[in-house]
Amino acid sequence: MPYLNVVDPGFDFTAPEVFAAQAAGWWAESPLGPLVLRYAETQELLRDRRLDHGGDGYLIQHGVTSGPIHDWWAPMIVNHDGADHRRLRGLVGRAFTPRMVEQVRPFIRETVEALADEVEAAGDVEFVEAFASRLPLAVMGELLGVPADDHDLFSVWSSDIGLIFALAAGGDTVSRVERAVAGLDGYVESLIDVKMARPADDLISRMVAVWRDERTVSRAELRNLVVTLVFGAHDNTLHQLSNAMVTFAEHPAQWGLLRERPELADRAVTEVMRWRPSAASVFRRATEDIDYRGLAVAAGTFVTMAVQAAQRDPLAYPGGDAFDITAVRDAPLLQFGAGPHYCLGSALAHAQLSEALPILARRFSPPVVTGQVTWRPAIGTHGPNALPLCFTRPG
Template sequence: MPFLDVVDPAFDFTSPEALAAQAADWYADSPLGLLVLRYAETQELLRDRRLDHGGDGYLRRNGITSGPIHDWWVPMIVNHDGADHRRLRGLVGRAFTPRTIDLLRPFIRAKAAELADEIEAAGQAEFVDAFANRLPLAVMCELLGVPAEDYATFSVWTSDIGMVFSLAAGGDAAARVERAVAGLDGYVEALIDDKAKHPADDLISDMVAAWRAERTVTREELRNLLVTLVFGAHDNTRHQFSNTMVTFAEHPAQWTLLRDRPELAEQAVREAMRWRPSAATVFRRAAEDFEFRGMPIAAGTFLTMAVQAAQRDPRAYPGGDAFDITAVRTAPLLQFGAGPHYCLGTALAHAELGEALPVLAHRFGPPVIAGEVTWRPAFGIHGPNELPLRFAEPA
């Protein structure tokens, strides 16, 4: 069995080593356990009811058995199945109706234009801070009803909490996640009380009103849902923005094509997510003993779905070794999961990138990386820590 050292800071799921392992078989070994490298097997396992999300097992293998991270992670919606999952999803699902997303589109375009003005005035930008961080944060706060003056506080917490998927990297990841969970828990508690007393036309007010009227969830479950929602609506999307700009910097002709054909925006978003997804891996745990493709898998075994590699699998994406915003790809993306746990925020992330990219492409020439870029670990939520950019003159 090939071995891929995914915890090595230099590891890349699209390296020749990783793609050679994918060509050889559907799986490989790693410090995280079994890696699933191919598209078909990943898609099948994401839908397999014999797997769950791991709950406290994931934290235990990373040395966490109690404390703020444990108290947030274990009761999280993704760690529930069946009736409990449907009950929790029923409350939070009202955030992401097509009508809600469409009503946000003018706000997204206006905010993207405002941030582009600032970049243009500066001449170049550290893109993570100047745009990738600020746009999804503003959209999330607009959707939920979080006061604008709290953006800066939220930004640190909602960025750091995403390190929960990178605990195996060590360092200060656990400390950062713990501080973020504690901060968000306290903030959301106060926000629930405020929205109960002073309801407004926003999602948190709606969820608080439904919680008080229907009593289908406890206050602790409501707080957990809101903390998770705040995190999910920001961190994944900010990394997807940055990943997308890195990709266009590597493929400047595709940027020019998007400028000339803005109708390709939605297709460009899907291709950017396929090529360099923010969720580079997705974790699952065997809830029982079973056999898959002739391999016995014991209950408690963790499987890491190598989404970034799988989304370049030529068996699912003919010609998928090229980034091409004109290509019609029929295989669904994997980074948002599948089945009952398919990510509720998928449509919002697509809308944000789909509205913002044409604004940037119309205003600027192709992005050029203008300095050193460091990255989050290759597993978990993956993207640049910083992204210094300048923009070439339009052709």
């Protein structure tokens, strides 16, 4: 059975040995347990009710048994199923609607144009800092009602909290996540008080109103939901924007095609998310002993889905070994999960990229990487920590 060391700092889910293992079979061994490499098996396991998100087990596996991370993670919505999950998701769903996402699109476009003005003036930029972090922060602030003066605070907290899915990487990961959780918890607690006293037309005010009217969740659960929303609204979109720029820098002809045919924007976003997803991997835990396609999985075992490799699986995506924004891909993306736990923020992430990419393609030639790109760990939320790019006007 192939062995893939996914916790190695230099590991890459698109390395030749990964696809060799995928061609040989649907799973490989790893330091984290079974690693699922193919699309069909990943999709089935994401929907399998015999697997959950790990609860305390994930933290215990990495030596976290108490403290701010535990107190945030254990009651998080993803760690609830059935009636509890529906109760928590219902509060968010009644406040965070598709109509709200559509209403924020003009703000997204205005923000993209303003940030593009700054990029054009600079020419050479560190893209994560200059654009990828600032766009979702601004959108999050607009939606949630977070004052612009506090965006810099949120930038650090909401990025570091995303390392929760990379605890196996070691180093200072735990301490960074602890600081982020503590900071966001305290801030959101105060923000709830503000929205109770002075409600506005924003998502947190609507969530507070639903909470006060229905009392289906506790105040602690409300705070946890908002902290989780902040994390989801910023970190994943930040890295997806940066991953898009890396991808187009590697495929400049596709950038030119998008400039010529901006109507391809939605398809381009889906293809970027397929090719280089910000959620390069996701995990689940077996709640009972399972025999799945000949693999015996003991209760308590964690199973890691290699989303980035699975989304290039030729069995699911014929011709999927090429990045092509004109292609029609029938198989749905995996990075947002499946079933009852499908990511609530997927539409907002798609909206931001579908507005940003055609504007950037219209205004600039393909991005050029001008220095060393440093990366987050391959496991969990994946993307550049630093992405030096040069943008020039089309000739």
